[in-house]
Amino acid sequence: TIREKAMALLFLPALARMAVCGGTHGNELSGVYVVQEMERQRKEKGEGVWPIPVTTVLSNPRAVKECRRYIDTDMNRCFSRDTLSSPITDSSPYEVRRAQELNNLLGLKGSTDAIDLICDLHNTTSNMGLTLILCTSSDWVTLHICKYLQTKITKVPVRVLVLDFPISDAYSLESVSKHGFTLEVGPQPHGVVRADIYIIMKEAVDLTIDWIHKFNSGTVFEGGDVETYMLIKSVDYPRDPETRTLTAAIHPQLQDKDFCLLKRGDPLFLSFSGETVNYEEEETLHPFFINEAAYYEKGIAFQLAKKMMLTIPAVRVQKD
Amino acid sequence: TIREKAMALLFLPALARMAVCGGTHGNELSGVYVVQEMERQRKEKGEGVWPIPVTTVLSNPRAVKECRRYIDTDMNRCFSRDTLSSPITDSSPYEVRRAQELNNLLGLKGSTDAIDLICDLHNTTSNMGLTLILCTSSDWVTLHICKYLQTKITKVPVRVLVLDFPISDAYSLESVSKHGFTLEVGPQPHGVVRADIYIIMKEAVDLTIDWIHKFNSGTVFEGGDVETYMLIKSVDYPRDPETRTLTAAIHPQLQDKDFCLLKRGDPLFLSFSGETVNYEEEETLHPFFINEAAYYEKGIAFQLAKKMMLTIPAVRVQKD
Numbered sequence: 102t103i104r105e106k107a108m109a110l111l112f113l114p115a116l117a118r119m120a121v122c123g124g125t126h127g128n129e130l131s132g133v134y135v136v137q138e139m140e141r142q143r144k145e146k147g148e149g150v151w152p153i154p155v156t157t158v159l160s161n162p163r164a165v166k167e168c169r170r171y172i173d174t175d176m177n178r179c180f181s182r183d184t185l186s187s188p189i190t191d192s193s194p195y196e197v198r199r200a201q202e203l204n205n206l207l208g209l210k211g212s213t214d215a216i217d218l219i220c221d222l223h224n225t226t227s228n229m230g231l232t233l234i235l236c237t238s239s240d241w242v243t244l245h246i247c248k249y250l251q252t253k254i255t256k257v258p259v260r261v262l263v264l265d266f267p268i269s270d271a272y273s274l275e276s277v278s279k280h281g282f283t284l285e286v287g288p289q290p291h292g293v294v295r296a297d298i299y300i301i302m303k304e305a306v307d308l309t310i311d312w313i314h315k316f317n318s319g320t321v322f323e324g325g326d327v328e329t330y331m332l333i334k335s336v337d338y339p340r341d342p343e344t345r346t347l348t349a350a351i352h353p354q355l356q357d358k359d360f361c362l363l364k365r366g367d368p369l370f371l372s373f374s375g376e377t378v379n380y381e382e383e384e385t386l387h388p389f390f391i392n393e394a395a396y397y398e399k400g401i402a403f404q405l406a407k408k409m410m411l412t413i414p415a416v417r418v419q420k421d
Numbered sequence: 422t423i424r425e426k427a428m429a430l431l432f433l434p435a436l437a438r439m440a441v442c443g444g445t446h447g448n449e450l451s452g453v454y455v456v457q458e459m460e461r462q463r464k465e466k467g468e469g470v471w472p473i474p475v476t477t478v479l480s481n482p483r484a485v486k487e488c489r490r491y492i493d494t495d496m497n498r499c500f501s502r503d504t505l506s507s508p509i510t511d512s513s514p515y516e517v518r519r520a521q522e523l524n525n526l527l528g529l530k531g532s533t534d535a536i537d538l539i540c541d542l543h544n545t546t547s548n549m550g551l552t553l554i555l556c557t558s559s560d561w562v563t564l565h566i567c568k569y570l571q572t573k574i575t576k577v578p579v580r581v582l583v584l585d586f587p588i589s590d591a592y593s594l595e596s597v598s599k600h601g602f603t604l605e606v607g608p609q610p611h612g613v614v615r616a617d618i619y620i621i622m623k624e625a626v627d628l629t630i631d632w633i634h635k636f637n638s639g640t641v642f643e644g645g646d647v648e649t650y651m652l653i654k655s656v657d658y659p660r661d662p663e664t665r666t667l668t669a670a671i672h673p674q675l676q677d678k679d680f681c682l683l684k685r686g687d688p689l690f691l692s693f694s695g696e697t698v699n700y701e702e703e704e705t706l707h708p709f710f711i712n713e714a715a716y717y718e719k720g721i722a723f724q725l726a727k728k729m730m731l732t733i734p735a736v737r738v739q740k741d
Binding site: 134135137138141142168226288290291292293294295296297299300346347350351352353356371373374392394395397398 | 454455457458461462488546608610611612613614615616617619620666667670671672673676691693694712714715717718
């Protein structure tokens with residue numbers, strides 16, 4: 102039974118090396134400053150500052166310098182197996198080159214040499230608190246770290262969002278590592294660093310290092326249930342059919358209500374001339390990435406998820 | 422006495438024509454959508470949709486299209502007399518060209534042909550509610566409109582900020598018109614439109630049109646006191662002396678507290694390693710533009726103002 106599976110103890114390999122990556126999107130500043138602060142700490146206190154080896158990476162230095170999301174193309178869509186193996190020419194986008202560099206540094210993706218865990222730091226203009234985004238629902242290590250963060254962080258909601266891609270199609274940076282997740286914290290405007298958001302992100306990174314150290318040291322992490330949200334689909338803004346310009350904004354009653362329960366008849370949009378557009382579907386779902394700045398160009402006003410409980414087994418490190 | 426001056430009735434010329442400008446900064450979206458909605462209203466209902474002639478302008482169309490603040494340089498610094506009269510060459514920044522175009526359309530600045538009033542629409546990531554920014558403390562028409570908005574809008578704080586530039590040095594778009602002000606609404610992330618912020622901005626524009634119509638129709642507007650804030654100075658972030666990168670963020674106790682009273686010993690910044698930097702000056706002042714995204718590159722963490730009561734005379738339109 103599921104209950105017995107949860108009680109079983111799984112022995113898993115130690116996590117020898119992890120990477121903390123910031124600035125994958127150059128205008129998401131909390132991650133940039135967390136990486137900067139970790140590099141300062143290492144300079145001040147030496148390599149032993151953390152109980153495990155941590156590689157720090159500023160993922161998209163050119164975009165960080167210009168304080169833009171990207172130079173040529175969204176880098177966090179460049180880590181699919183196809184893009185990572187595409188030949189580089191003079192006309193290759195900067196981010197495709199840089200993604201291949203990062204794959205050489207932290208991968209190779211899908212190989213035994215790949216780094217054990219990438220924690221990729223992101224911000225959103227949506228009111229998503231701390232959201233941990235995973236590409237798969239079957240990685241016990243990552244789900245245990247999520248459970249640990251959900252237990253330890255109480256100042257903001259900690260939610261787990263599962264996209265469930267096949268790894269070869271997964272296009273985000275953390276898909277290069279064996280385990281790994283995106284750490285998404287908001288609301289924070291792009292191009293701004295807010296101390297409250299920075300502090301939550303730094304705490305989540307410190308707790309991730311903490312979990313890995315405890316795991317490597319032989320701590321048994323009990324199994325149990327983890328509440329997750331599974332991505333179902335994206336919803337675009339109402340747009341002018343000819344110009345494609347927005348004709349409505351997120352409705353004030355939906356704005357900032359990420360992960361609420363959306364029911365038939367609830368308001369979604371308020372047009373610029375004052376009309377309300379309601380949610381018309383029967384299925385109750387949870388909206389998130391509500392009014393994320395970077396998703397206007399992707400045609401996404403918000404995404405919808407289904408809540409799902411995952412049962413994970415107890416885990417312990419393998420003895421050598 | 423001041424009281425008698427306030428009681429005097431001043432006869433002033435009618436305001437024949439006004440302009441509403443949005444997208445002076447291309448990623449400040451409320452103004453872009455207010456202008457779009459006004460153009461839709463005009464298309465639907467004809468020129469008579471407003472009781473006075475209103476010119477609508479998308480100030481920086483290229484920056485709007487790219488959803489960036491500007492292409493080459495900040496356009497809202499291009500309307501000084503010097504920049505407006507500088508010769509255009511192949512290497513002139515796009516915004517300097519466009520500023521000269523707008524001066525031809527709405528000016529010429531300082532001439533009798535200049536449009537009567539420009540209302541230039543802006544957004545800020547700072548929690549400034551509705552802030553009306555004026556270049557001078559001696560324009561009774563503009564101050565009367567401010568007083569009117571302060572009376573009519575109750576959902577958010579309405580504050581008046583005075584920069585007090587000589588008009589020839591004033592570099593912002595509304596300095597092209599005889600009267601005029603910048604309408605700054607926040608908090609809203611750049612690249613995002615929030616319905617609540619859009620609604621406040623649209624209401625302020627509608628009330629401005631309303632005031633001008635009443636004034637032109639002969640309504641007497643009583644004199645009295647207007648609470649204003651006078652800009653004193655700007656304060657930069659703590660930065661690394663070599664790299665110039667930020668070493669601290671706005672302190673959580675100051676974040677979102679625009680226009681609070683800042684006293685000696687109050688926290689200003691929290692460094693990324695956890696130390697607090699306090700306000701050390703004797704003078705109590707009011708901070709604003711706290712953590713505005715666009716001001717990182719200008720070296721401004723926040724600005725400081727002094728509260729000041731201005732007494733304005735009663736006004737009425739001149740008979741022909």
